[in-house]
Amino acid sequence: MKILMYARLVGGIANHVFFLSKELKRLGYEISIISQKEIPSIKILDGFYYLDSPLAIKKLLNVCKDCSILHVHNTATSSEVFIPKLVKIPIVNTIHTAVGDNIYGKIGYEVTKKIAKIYSNSRATVALSKKSMDILKDYQKNVRLIPNGVDAEIFKPKKAKRIFDGITIGYLGQLRREKNIESLAKACKKFGFNLAIAGVGPLFKRIKDMECRNIRVLGFVKDAVEFYNSIDIFVLPSYAENDPLTILEAMACGKPIVATKCVDYVKDDFGLTCDYDFKSIGNAIEEILKMDYKKMGINARKYVLKHRTWKKCATEVEKIYKSILN
Numbered sequence: 001m002k003i004l005m006y007a008r009l010v011g012g013i014a015n016h017v018f019f020l021s022k023e024l025k026r027l028g029y030e031i032s033i034i035s036q037k038e039i040p041s042i043k044i045l046d047g048f049y050y051l052d053s054p055l056a057i058k059k060l061l062n063v064c065k066d067c068s069i070l071h072v073h074n075t076a077t078s079s080e081v082f083i084p085k086l087v088k089i090p091i092v093n094t095i096h097t098a099v100g101d102n103i104y105g106k107i108g109y110e111v112t113k114k115i116a117k118i119y120s121n122s123r124a125t126v127a128l129s130k131k132s133m134d135i136l137k138d139y140q141k142n143v144r145l146i147p148n149g150v151d152a153e154i155f156k157p158k159k160a161k162r163i164f165d166g167i168t169i170g171y172l173g174q175l176r177r178e179k180n181i182e183s184l185a186k187a188c189k190k191f192g193f194n195l196a197i198a199g200v201g202p203l204f205k206r207i208k209d210m211e212c213r214n215i216r217v218l219g220f221v222k223d224a225v226e227f228y229n230s231i232d233i234f235v236l237p238s239y240a241e242n243d244p245l246t247i248l249e250a251m252a253c254g255k256p257i258v259a260t261k262c263v264d265y266v267k268d269d270f271g272l273t274c275d276y277d278f279k280s281i282g283n284a285i286e287e288i289l290k291m292d293y294k295k296m297g298i299n300a301r302k303y304v305l306k307h308r309t310w311k312k313c314a315t316e317v318e319k320i321y322k323s324i325l326n
Helices: 011-026 054-064 102-118 130-136 181-191 204-208 224-229 245-252 278-289 293-307 310-325
Strands: 002-007 030-035 038-045 048-052 069-074 091-095 124-127 143-145 168-172 194-198 215-219 233-236 257-260 271-274
Touching: 002 011, 002 054, 011 030, 011 069, 011 245, 011 310, 030 054, 069 310, 091 102, 091 310, 102 130, 124 130, 124 310, 130 143, 168 181, 168 224, 168 245, 181 194, 181 204, 181 215, 181 278, 194 224, 204 215, 224 245, 233 245, 233 278, 245 257, 245 293, 257 278, 271 278, 278 293
Parallel strands: 002 030, 002 069, 069 091, 091 124, 124 143, 168 194, 168 233, 194 215, 233 257, 257 271
Antiparallel strands: 038 048
């Protein structure tokens, strides 16, 4: 069986498509991938509403002729609007748009609704999070909750060079407004926590200017596994997310989590959730440091191994493919 994946291959979406395709190939599927050709000069808002080249949709239609299923990884690019009317083979969707609070999260809700309406006749839709599923089930007939996976053979505990001598808080990801990094940096500065920030993006210079004795901004890091293992607690302060891979990667490396309320699966045995302001973030970090956070890190990896492998993810996606073709 030949499956065509259509996605904007950047960041976490690229990782999702790559690792899912890898596991599906192990299950015997032939996978082709077409990347949306983004026009970088046209972007309405960070993370949403990308316009892409007409060449991508033209190639898509040609390749579809030899495929059994088109699996669209929706991120609100312009070509996605036309796919349901132009493509003749069964369509499966995975919705990647971030949802949550603040303007970014609210826009994410509206974008998700729009995508769901446009693809109302899809044979199946994959929701990566409970929040996303709650939106989609009002517009789609066949919605499955299949969250992201992580390669626990790559992301695992190991010895790593420390960034600070003392306990270290860490963040890895894009430096954009919806990620709320400034609140995390402000919290660590006010509370006196050591903070290592890895990543690049539109706010890099602004975040870099916040460096001080206990805050280091590393920019792009080549070895994410090394970074996760150089910190003690991973913090995700975002206003909007769907099912962020960075949390799973950190958990697979044995790190406990502090995340804002837009992440809906963090449990007390491996992490804490908090509000979006710097005081709430600082208080949550302070609280987890009083707990047995090393044991929480062990629990985090156990959770990943039990619930969040790419093999498990691919097996669930395969059930969708089989139900469609049978």
